[in-house]
Amino acid sequence: MRCHSGRHTTKGGTSHxxxxxxxxxxxxxxxxxxxxxxxxxxKEAVRFALQKHYLMQGGKNAARNLPEADLxxxxxxxxxxxxxxxxxxxxxxxxxxxxxxxTNPSTNIKRGEIENRILYTTFKTHISTATAxxxxxxxxxxxxxxxxxxxxxxxxxxERRIV
Numbered sequence: 001m002r003c004h005s006g007r008h009t010t011k012g013g014t015s016h017x018x019x020x021x022x023x024x025x026x027x028x029x030x031x032x033x034x035x036x037x038x039x040x041x042x043k044e045a046v047r048f049a050l051q052k053h054y055l056m057q058g059g060k061n062a063a064r065n066l067p068e069a070d071l072x073x074x075x076x077x078x079x080x081x082x083x084x085x086x087x088x089x090x091x092x093x094x095x096x097x098x099x100x101x102x103t104n105p106s107t108n109i110k111r112g113e114i115e116n117r118i119l120y121t122t123f124k125t126h127i128s129t130a131t132a133x134x135x136x137x138x139x140x141x142x143x144x145x146x147x148x149x150x151x152x153x154x155x156x157x158x159e160r161r162i163v
Contacts, residue, residue, distance in 0.1 A: 023149050027140040028101055030147070033070075034077040035105035041081040046074045076147035083142055096121050096135040 034041075039049035050066055084090045084097070099121040100114060118132045127135075144151040 023144045023151055024140055026149070027143045030073040030077055030143060031097065031101040031139070032105040034074050035102040037074070041078050043075055043078055046078055047071070050074065072147060076143050079146040080139060080142045083146070084139065092125055092127060093135045093138065095125055096127070096132050097139050099124065100132070100136060101139070 034046070037046065037049035037053060039045040047066070050070060054066060081094065081097075084093050087093060096118075100117040103117065118129060118136075121127070121132050122129050125132075141151060143149075
C-alpha cells in the first residue's frame with residue numbers, strides 16, 4: 001500500500017522507502033540478450049557472435065552494419081562482468097547474475113520466475129534473499145554506468161551497501 005509520502009506501508013503501519021530503478025527492465029534485457037549469443041565475455045567474441053547472428057538473419061549487409069545500440073549494450077555487459085570480477089565477492093555476484101538473468105534467455109520471463117530463480121540461488125550459494133537482490137541491483141547499476149545511462153546513484157554507492 002502506498003501512502004501520500006511515496007513510501008510503501010506494511011500491514012503494521014511501518015513504512016520503508018521505495019527505491020526507483022528506472023533501468024531495471026532495460027538492463028535485464030541487455031544481460032539476457034548477451035546470454036542468447038552464447039559467447040565469451042570479451043568484446044571481440046561479442047562482435048563476432050553478433051555478426052554471426054545478423055549474418056544468419058539478414059545476410060552479409062546486415063552483418064557488416066551492426067546496430068550501434070546493440071554493440072553498446074553488449075559491450076556494457078562485458079564491461080560489467082569484468083568489473084564484477086574485480087570485486088571482493090565477485091564470484092558470488094556473478095553466480096547470482098548467471099542463475100537469475102542469464103539462464104534460459106530465449107524464453108519469456110513469467111510472473112514470479114525471477115523470485116523463484118533468486119530463491120534457487122540463495123539455496124545454492126547460501127546467501128540471503130536480500131543479498132541476492134542487492135547483488136542484482138549492483139549489476140544493473142554497473143551496467144547503467146558502463147552504458148552511460150542516467151540512474152539515481154552510482155554502483156560505488158550500491159557496493160558500499162553490500163560490503
